[in-house]
Amino acid sequence: MDVLKKVPVREQDPKVRAANFDEVCLGYNKEEAMTEASRCLKCKNARCMSGCPVSINIPGFIKEVENGDFEAAAKVIAQASALPAVCGRVCPQESQCEGVCVRGIKGEPISIGKLERFVADWSRENGFVPAAPEKTNGHKVAVIGSGPSGLTCAGDLAKMGYEVTIFEALHQPGGVLIYGIPEFRLPKDTVVKTEIENVKKLGVKIETDVVIGKSVTIDELLEEEGFEAVFIGSGAGLPMFMGIPGENANGVFSANEYLTRSNLMKAFRDDYDTPIAAGKKVAVVGGGNVAMDAARTALRLGADVHIVYRRSEAELPARVEEVHHAKEEGIQFDLLTNPTEILVDEKGWVRGMRCIRMELGEPDASGRRRPVPIPGSEFEMELDTVIMSLGTSPNPLISSTTKGLETNRRKCIVAEESTGKTSKEGVYAGGDAVTGAATVILAMEAGRAGARGIHEFLSGKNE
DSSP states (O other), X not given: OOTTSOOOOEXXXXXXXXXXXXXXXXXXXXXXXXXXXXXXXXXXXXXXXXXXXXXXOHHHHHHHHHTTOHHHHHHHHHTTOSOHHHHHHHSOGGGTTGGGOGGGGTSOOOOXXXXXXXXXXXXXXXXXXXXXXXXXXXXXXXXXXXSHHHHHHHHHHHHTTOEEEEEOSSSSSOTHHHHTSOTTTXXXXXXXXXXXXXXXXXXXXXXXXXXXXXXXXXXHXXXXXXXXXXXXXXXXXXXXXXXXXXXXSBTEEEHHHHHHHHHTSOTTSTTOOOOOOOOSEEEEEOOSHHHHHHHHHHHHTXXXXXXXXXXXXXXXXXXXXXXXXXXXXXXXXXXXXXXXXXXXXXXXXXXXXXXEEEEEEEEOTTSXXXXXXXXXXXXXXXXXXXXXXXXXXXXXXXHXXXXXXXBOTTSOBOOOTTTOBOSSTTEEEOTHHHHSSXXXXXXXXXXXXXHHHHHHHHHHHTO
């Protein structure tokens, strides 16, 4: 065994998986996981832990995997994370824990994410569930949204003994884990629903079809429903568009709508009646993980797919693994390309897109080189569907119906990073509702911070 190299992880063949929605990565088996774990140096000052937003004891759980004690490994992870099977699959480990792994200095870093996934999958298959608190403390807390931020906050508070109720606007809990990430990256029935059930087994109640701001307001929860604190983890589901001509044509989607129809409403399945205008010639505008998800979904629905992105490959914000998988599956990348108009036929449907070639100029406020149009380089793409994946912002419904809740110019709720505390007493917030669209693990970090903040607030209030 070469200790400088990762144990390879098995995957579906690209040509096979491009035509199905089964999970791409097949994960480690027991022997592979133990072998990979044995590569860990068990550093005393573990840099990987500082790279983990939720501070999992990474050397601790990896040591248990190496020893073959997977239940002990699961207990170590459960101290910090309520969603290990999710994080093991969708976290950008390469820029977090694995990115600072000491083993990676002279070789390849430990496959921390794949090991976390293995432990979580072993737990599910063997019926291991983290222990619930023996008794509650009688204090009621409301959590708005059942995505990664809300689930994490609720789980942490439940472990401390709080009576927690999550209010979810949709008919299924899970937030972006259910509607935003495709089945081939994150299986819903096996992985997501099991982790949600584990949170419920800690004592958390989940009420679906409750739209905060319409069904009930935060002020009413605090003043009339007996809740002593509220955590807002409602995400950022309001899509952004370019504002170019033709954007209102039939056949133009936001990535949010496209993925929600496919994921939550099961439009990819032949035995479901949910319609989706899948398209045969599809362009996805954007270069993030959501763009890759939308493109790879369209491919599986039978389309010829192009990713259109105005910067170069080096600036693509998507994970390297997602870009690699997309290329393997046959998705074409039109880089340094920017749409200027969506072309529409006489019946109001997309018939193409006019684009212009770009070159990179001086860095902008984000630190990335600003794309500049090249005069005379316009061209047209023949298309029947355009999916805009340009980011999202929070829905203003909650902030506009809550007295004294401060927001910034982007309509994001203003909250302290370390505690989630907002301008309204007893109200805490975190995740995409505060930062705008970000990653699952950063939303979880904010959920943990919110739980700490609420605990400090209620502890001080009742001393």
